[in-house]
Amino acid sequence: MHNRSRTKSGKSHEVAVIGAGFAGLAAASVLAESGNKVTVFEKNTGIGGRARTFSQDGFLFDMGPSWYWMPDVYDSFFALFGKTTSDFYELKKLDPGFAVIFENEVMDIPADYDAVCALFESIETGSGAKLRKFIAEGEFKYMVGMNDMVYKPGHSVTEFFSFKLFKDALKLQLFTSFSKHVRQYFKDPRLLALIEFPVLFLGAMPKDTPALYSLMNFAGLKQGTFYPMGGFGKVAESFKKIAEDAGxxxxxxxxxxxxxxxSGSISHLHTKNSSIKTDAVIGSADYHHIEQHLLDENYRTYDEDYWENRTFAPSCLLFYLGVNKKIDKLRHHNLFFDENFDQHAVExxxxxxxxxxxxxxVCCPSKTDPSVAPEGSENLFVLMPIAIGLADPDVIRETYFNVLMERLEKFAGENIRSHVVxxxxxxxxxxxxxxxxFKGNAYGLANTLMQTAIFKPKLKSSKVRNLFYAGQLTVPGPGVPPSIISGRIAATELQKYLNTKS
Structure with missing residues (x-):
């Protein structure tokens, strides 16, 4: 795709993209490469959306994503432009991939898959072989999902009507609960927590999530956990570079x-100081915001009740901490499961x-990357998932800061708070x-059955001909890889629209 071409008619269209996160930059790049004149409008002063960064006192903080899973999705995007991941940043496979901290023990998850199976076996007899079967199923779901299903625009159920896809869909276990599926393989609560954590952090109770999402366990336990040296901001920068190189x-x-x-199409966008003519728009900012605040009521696909009745993935309380000493016991990724998983999920x-x-x-990237903290210091990112829509005054934030730090200090066996600079x-x-x-959500919509594929908010506006959506509130869902894919699909669909217009 890196040989630049004009659109079918040879005409270049003016396209506006709202939002410079991964979905917006991916969509903009694909559309520019097809010969369109594309402008991205970002409300913040930096690009990256939730993957913005900031620097302070020698510390470089990634503000959002910190888990680099599904490396093939990034590779596939870069390949569209004749590039590889290593053209932009060095990817390091973490070993251990992550650690899970229980009340009286720490479980390191090795980078080597055979070692992961051996770890499971050491905890619950027979579970090593069961994990291989469970992950093989997850791998099948990943391959079918990533190759055949995830790049579909989700306009209607007919997209999934080929016999092969229908047959595969049964094996994808869309109608089986994730929680029930996992319990057919494992009994030990530590193994259950380890398998279920990506679901908790990315949306919905495990019992309400389709077993399809065991594909995430394949990504985390078999493909492995990676880290882009220099931080996630490097990934956002690479997307900006590709976009700008494409024009x-x-x-x-x-x-x-x-x-x-x-006449049912957007003709101009307005900022505070200017009016911009456009042929089409991709909204990769918050879907609800675009509909409820930029469109008059008669042009909205969904009303306020629709959004109120969606199940959202969590918001979170985050702390970015610079600590002026090393903390020996911390790994790069640390999951504190020393309290009750089910109770927190209900809350x-x-x-x-x-x-x-x-x-x-707790993410401690300075364990892997000396560039993110001054020498002898640690860079900490502390995240607690919470419900959306909560009031979050400083007094509540401070209360939880002390609750979390107390547990972190207990685990570390040393004082940390007095070293926070x-x-x-x-x-x-x-x-x-x-x-x-919407309501301060951090990860978009939860991955429930009724919010999967065609049941998500539509990628194309039903009321405005030249308005398309991308990002974590539409297909395929939350997380960086799905957002990248979302941008690609939105661009492809918008290009089809432009081709018919020419």
């Missing part, structure tokens, strides 16, 4: 405030309240102000 103009600090719609998804005894996650918190109200995120 995209990326404008920051440009908040789109309204659309002009003529996120059902009761929607601040958790009593939360699980949490930089601290910044980030939570629900920040997600709203920075990303216009």
């Amino acid at each position: 995209v103009s990326v404008l920051t600090a440009q908040n789109i405030e309204k659309f002009d719609i003529t 996120i998804y059902k009761d929607k309240k601040w958790p009593k005894s939360p699980l949490f996650y 930089f601290k910044k918190s980030y939570s629900v109200s920040d997600f709203i102000s920075d990303y216009n995120a």
